[in-house]
């Protein structure tokens with residue numbers, strides 16, 4: 001009798017456990033699942049995705065040994081190095097079990113797709129003779145500038161910034177958050193040195209960063225690159241990969257606002273603020289006279305005890321003109337007709353989500369790649385203004401009005417709408433490049 005067991009093509013996908021990395025990986029997983037693959041998501045306990053939201057995937061927890069001390073230190077480089085160190089054995093055991101098992105779960109893993117920061121997967125793929133692909137979740141300009149930072153550091157920061165980084169300034173470069181350059185160096189070298197992966201999937205568009213992608217291909221990436229951004233648009237899904245609960249009441253609040261009148265304010269999943277910064281933001285928003293939707297993430301304010309009072313005062317003053325939530329369904333918010341501007345920290349996902357909906361940005365970068373993205377938004381693509389230096393409510397008020405009501409804001413909006421159209425067109429045309437992925 002013929003065996004009923006059919007070997008299905010299973011992909012093992014390994015996100016980096018931060019929101020800005022989980023989202024693009026799970027969107028890619030949805031796309032690949034819709035194209036006939038079985039998907040296993042191998043994840044850490046730390047910042048674990050919610051399996052019940054994705055019944056179509058199998059979830060495989062890995063023993064990360066991340067301690068509360070690691071997490072509370074906010075030393076991202078140390079956490080990432082520890083995950084690469086600690087998860088390898090656990091993933092190898094799981095691979096061995098999958099290869100030897102004989103149930104549905106044993107279906108053969110044909111490829112590992114891992115986040116660029118989860119480079120330990122390369123060794124696991126090689127050991128089991130499985131192909132691997134890397135998913136890059138930050139911009140090509142970030143890759144170029146991180147590598148430049150290593151060279152500048154080696155030269156004691158005494159050299160000029162290389163001309164190909166134009167218009168980035170020294171202060172825009174993605175320098176490490178702590179003074180510990182050794183950890184940053186180790187991460188950058190490991191994430192960009194590819195010796196075994198078959199190809200790179202990049203959450204960018206070839207026409208958005210053509211010279212940066214060409215530099216990368218010419219200098220250090222000899223394997224095929226598939227730029228398939230914006231990943232969140234290639235496979236629309238209703239299931240959310242948010243770690244925090246989204247407050248959808250803000251959508252009905254948005255329904256009541258005039259078209260394009262609302263400034264949406266959200267600083268992503270890792271930025272930290274001081275109480276003073278929150279006060280200046282809040283009163284600047286109030287005084288701008290624009291309707292606003294403001295996300296104040298739990299734990300995002302250092303010493304956040306006093307913050308409740310500030311938010312309460314702002315809410316009382318502004319009444320129905322403002323809406324404050326802890327976490328929003330951001331993609332829906334940006335696609336809502338009531339939103340006319342996005343005050344963002346310029347994480348790469350937020351940047352692509354804003355461009356995809358034709359929403360101009362007010363850029364307030366905090367760390368790492370955000371400064372690079374902010375500079376591109378304002379000086380290369382012309383779709384945003386940058387708010388730098390110490391936050392001051394008068395300046396906040398002024399800059400909000402520049403984006404939302406003044407002529408320069410209108411021009412930025414037009415350019416942002418051009419990006420939206422171009423993205424829509426390329427999504428229609430570029431199906432072929434993403435289809436190629438299926439054959440890799």
Ligand code: UDX
Nearest residue numbers: 020023266268269270295327328330347348349350370
């Ligand atoms: C981190 C880094 O900070 C960022 O610079 C890097 O590019 C990716 O990793 P994060 O700060 O969280 O990411 O920013 P971002 O890349 O913008 O990702 C945040 C994600 O959370 C977005 O997909 C956004 O839609 C989502 N989000 C944010 C919500 O769903 N609701 C919110 O209220 C805020």
